[in-house]
Amino acid sequence: MNATILAGILLALNNDSTLMSLMGKTVGDNPCYRAQRLSAIIPPVITLRADPEDSELYCGTDYAVSTPLTGAVLARNSTTAQLDIWVSSAQETVPNTGFDTDAIADRVDILLLYNTPARVANTHGWRKVSSSQQYEDDTGLWHNALRYSFWYLIKQGYGLT
Amino acid sequence: MTVILSREELQAKIKNLQTNLIPHLVEKMGEAAKIVEGQAKKNCTLGKSPYEDMVFPTKFEMYQLEGKIRGIRMTQRPSVFVAYEGAYSGAPYSIDENRRREMHMRDTIYSIVDSDQAGVHGLVGTPVDYSVWVHEGTSKMWARPFITDAIFEKEKAIRKLLSEAVLEDLEEQAA
Numbered sequence: 520m521n522a523t524i525l526a527g528i529l530l531a532l533n534n535d536s537t538l539m540s541l542m543g544k545t546v547g548d549n550p551c552y553r554a555q556r557l558s559a560i561i562p563p564v565i566t567l568r569a570d571p572e573d574s575e576l577y578c579g580t581d582y583a584v585s586t587p588l589t590g591a592v593l594a595r596n597s598t599t600a601q602l603d604i605w606v607s608s609a610q611e612t613v614p615n616t617g618f619d620t621d622a623i624a625d626r627v628d629i630l631l632l633y634n635t636p637a638r639v640a641n642t643h644g645w646r647k648v649s650s651s652q653q654y655e656d657d658t659g660l661w662h663n664a665l666r667y668s669f670w671y672l673i674k675q676g677y678g679l680t
Numbered sequence: 681m682t683v684i685l686s687r688e689e690l691q692a693k694i695k696n697l698q699t700n701l702i703p704h705l706v707e708k709m710g711e712a713a714k715i716v717e718g719q720a721k722k723n724c725t726l727g728k729s730p731y732e733d734m735v736f737p738t739k740f741e742m743y744q745l746e747g748k749i750r751g752i753r754m755t756q757r758p759s760v761f762v763a764y765e766g767a768y769s770g771a772p773y774s775i776d777e778n779r780r781r782e783m784h785m786r787d788t789i790y791s792i793v794d795s796d797q798a799g800v801h802g803l804v805g806t807p808v809d810y811s812v813w814v815h816e817g818t819s820k821m822w823a824r825p826f827i828t829d830a831i832f833e834k835e836k837a838i839r840k841l842l843s844e845a846v847l848e849d850l851e852e853q854a855a
Contacts, residue, residue: 560819568822571730571829599832601823649828651816664816664823668832 520569520598523679524642524671531630531638538626543612562607562660563614572598583673591675599648602627604663617652620661631667641679644670701849705800706793708845712838713791713802719830720804724786731824785811
């Protein structure tokens with residue numbers, strides 16, 4: 520996924536005071552971050568991971584990225600992002616139940632699916648691919664896995680439009 | 681040849697279209713579901729899985745500490761080692777020798793077509809209980825959505841097949 524887009528998604532989530540309140544955090548705590556392979560999960564957090572992405576060239580275009588900068592739209596990238604919400608049932612304060620996790624997921628839906636005003640700049644066509652909830656008996660974690668797909672356009676000169 | 685229909689005849693034609701479309705859709709949906717099933721199985725095949733490079737070193741170390749490493753063999757990609765239950769490789773594949781005769785999760789992936797009043801649905805899934813953890817991920821293991829990714833991979837083919845169903849029905853009605 521384009522680094523600017525990924526950062527934009529995390530910014531949209533971390534800057535929302537309602538979402539932070541549901542997670543028992545405040546704006547500035549940044550509990551939404553890109554999934555790291557080796558770091559442990561300290562709930563409540565939301566991790567973001569990019570799934571495979573494809574690109575379609577616009578008619579009359581030979582390359583998805585080219586110079587010089589003239590502003591022409593070159594390609595449409597379609598990507599899928601997975602957001603994982605992690606909530607511990609061992610926590611004494613909310614969120615600590617599956618119901619709380621669902622409430623967080625609902626807020627994430629509002630932030631990403633509605634995208635009005637354009638919370639995640641340069642993206643459009645957001646749709647939810649799937650969502651599920653699991654409870655891990657060994658770790659006591661509630662896990663909501665949300666998958667979204669969306670598009671962004673590549674403008675000549677490597678810019679996004 | 682131009683045919684002029686009365687209002688009632690047109691209504692009957694349209695109703696016929698809807699009714700006769702279902703068997704065509706069921707047939708093509710079955711083909712589409714088989715295609716997705718094949719891709720999902722491919723996503724779980726060692727050497728072909730797109731998740732092979734998703735290494736989980738924490739799991740490898742855990743198995744090593746528990747003395748459960750039985751053997752290491754090279755895959756087609758020398759940088760990826762396959763150990764106990766495929767713990768090191770990201771592909772959802774097991775090479776446990778004791779389980780060679782048991783059916784692997786990949787072999788249990790199946791597809792069916794269900795038709796009801798709501799529509800025609802193609803379903804691809806597996807009855808194995810741990811498949812949901814593999815598909816959705818856990819706190820110790822990244823998600824490997826082998827079915828969802830298969831649907832996305834074959835989306836164009838699926839749309840083409842379903843469009844063919846509609847076209848066949850229209851051609852039948854026109855004849």
